[in-house]
Amino acid sequence: MTDHSQKKLNLRSNFEPGSTRWAVRRAQWLAMGIPEEDFEKPKIAIVNTSSKLSVCFQHLDEVTARVDAAIRANGGLPFEVRTAASSDFVTSAGLQGRYLMPTRDLMSFDVEVQIEGAELDGMILLSSCDKTTPAHLMAAARLNIPSIVIACGYQLGSACGEKHIDIETLYNSVGSYKAGDIDLDRLTELSRFAIQGPGVCAGLATANSMHILAEALGMTLPGNSPIRAGSERLYGLCDAAGKRIVEMVLEDLRPRQVLTAAAFRNAIRVAVALGTSVNVVRHLAAVAHEAELELDVTAEVERISSEVPLIAQIRPNGSTRIEDFEAAGGCRAAMKALAAILDREAMTVSGRTVGDITDASPDPDSPYLATLDSPCSDEPGLTIVRGSLAPLGAVVKIAAVPVHIRKFDGRARVFENEAEAIERLNPRHPECISSGEVVVLRMMGPKGGPGTVFAASFMAALQGTGLAGEVAVVTDGELSGLNSGITIGQVMPEAAEGGPLAYVRDADTIAIDLNRRVVDLLVDHDEMTRRISQPLSLPPSRKGWLAVYRATVGPLSRGAVVGDVSVVEDARNAR
Incomplete structure (x- = not known):
């Protein structure tokens, strides 16, 4: 045990004897049973x-x-x-x-x-x-x-029959249930084994x-x-x-x-x-x-x-x-x-x-960890993509995207409500999401939500339907590290900041080339200028913490920090 009793430490918590702070803190702590020493x-x-x-x-x-x-x-x-x-x-x-x-x-x-x-x-x-x-x-x-x-x-996690189950398995199985591939009894059974x-x-x-x-x-x-x-x-x-x-x-x-x-x-x-x-x-x-x-x-x-x-x-x-x-x-x-x-x-x-x-540290000696000289892949695990749809960048976990689907051109399907997008994964829905489309989940970023929408649930449901390799997703909402497939997240600027994502329309063509690290909206300049000239409407915000958050949160590019000084300065300049 270290003994500090022989000298008074120069600590900010050691208040000046006789001061108000010193006196009232002593009284509080003595009443709590803390020894004076x-x-x-x-x-x-x-x-x-x-x-x-x-x-x-x-x-x-x-x-x-x-x-x-x-x-x-x-x-x-x-x-x-x-x-x-x-x-x-x-x-x-x-x-x-x-x-x-x-x-x-x-x-x-x-x-x-x-x-x-x-x-x-x-x-x-x-x-x-x-x-x-x-x-x-x-x-x-x-x-x-x-x-x-x-x-x-x-x-x-734990074993469920002959299969190891954890929260990722359960998460993705929701999509399988939505698609009718498993029944509710099976999903319920998986939930019993997913977390131990x-x-x-x-x-x-x-x-x-x-x-x-x-x-x-x-x-x-x-x-x-x-x-x-x-x-x-x-x-x-x-x-x-x-x-x-x-x-x-x-x-x-x-x-x-x-x-x-x-x-x-x-x-x-x-x-x-x-x-x-x-x-x-x-x-x-x-x-x-x-x-x-x-x-x-x-x-x-x-x-x-x-x-x-x-x-x-x-x-x-x-x-x-x-x-x-x-x-x-x-x-x-x-x-x-x-x-x-x-x-x-x-x-x-x-x-x-x-x-x-x-x-x-000893040199790693495990089949689960490679080296720089002999990596699992010459590609990185994470990367940034840019383009006309994400001029300030977007993030891709490229390690979770198979090589054969790195290039993807498709027609946009735009949603500002994740629950609605999940419902459209049902193959029996008359307007169901289909192979070859690019699903745009927008107004789900920090300012747009307000508070970032948990778009990861859509990705998990998409994975469970088996469409994850056939449908791309572009979003300013929050994804999960458990998500995989053609997923482009944290699009910057977010739609609520006036980023290009706000102006995508159904049936627009979005071109994704992860090998070149590019995501583009293929809309001609004049049409894009016309769209941008229209006033931007944010989703409604209820009172309370989320309203405070929207008013004070900074841009995603700086981490979406509440109290970002630039937000205060921008508001002052706008007046």
Whole structure:
């Protein structure tokens, strides 16, 4: 145990004796049973997003207890702080998932209010599910006090008959049910086996992707991701993080010393090499924005994707399960495999550089992880496409698109309501979606929703119908890392910002060439000029948080951050 009792630490939480803040805080803490000898120790927040709504968060109270004990054992004074949280498979029920993206920013502000309001010295952030990791990274970058993220792990699936079932299987099976390929009894049976235990989705969807990138950024301890929720390895990391956060406070090692441009480029290399979720682009952009970096994340992904091949084929990009990737060494092993192209000098919360960590890591020896010299594919996992339909770029998980369908020209079918689009997948519908069409899901971005619509449900349903290789999808809505097929997401500018997506009409021709990284709307200049001259109508917005979100959210190209200064300036200039 570290003993800080012999000297008074120069901490911002140690208020001047005799001041009002000092007196009332003493009274509060004495009434809570905190010993007086603890008052001048480093005060560490444990940010817990525990919720009884979702299995993603089911285990976080146990994680909190373990971290609490470790902080105490190493001379710190821990305070559990609970915040809002969203689950992409539970909180998405309301308003077609419009609350999900806005909750990311709400969580980051929740952390800010509680930790800055109390002037604590450091924080450990327990990240689980899609939006919590980027929210925690955003808060750490903004507050810039010593911080460690703990990625709290993934759930397991199980066997159903002779087939292994997980949440991806169930997700895609909804489309099979809609198409009449399976009945409700079968879908019900699959739901009984899809999730066994706590944690996030068991594939390279957004949650595991962001867990991995938190480590690649240097904001977790080495070896944290992916990791099985509830495992002894996770609890061992809790012990190490509780010790390390106290050291970081004393060293004054802060997030902006870790979240440098070099760290983001390292994380993007990992994202491209593994084929992570398309959503990581907006989240990395948001974290870079909060860190006040002048970094165009989309342009960096575009550049790096031309240089870095695919070194793993984790579901849905291939057959490798997330637990296989963990056994192969996870993010740490992937960074070892990529060591020759990483910035070695990037600092991590461990106090060691990326170079120090990769030098100390063994060479990967697993059939589930390839090398730069002998990759799974010479192509990247993620890439950026541009063109007349996406002048500021759009994101494609190209690792999940078969080579034979990389070029696709089709007639547009435009929807501003995802539920309606899903209904049109029913082959018995008189206006059903058919092979060769390009489905446009628009007014589903941050400002258009308002709050990004969870368009991933359409993609899953499309996959289940068997049309995923025959129908392309272009959207400004939110996709899932579990989605596959000809899917172009995060189209920028979004339709509600006046991007070209807003002016697509049914039967327009859209040309997609993923080999050339191009997506074009084939409408002549005069006709496009006429369309753009028409006033743009946004979907209605109800009162409450979503109305506040629409009024204050920044563009997707900068991560769709609430409170983006440019939004305030644009509004002032418009008056």
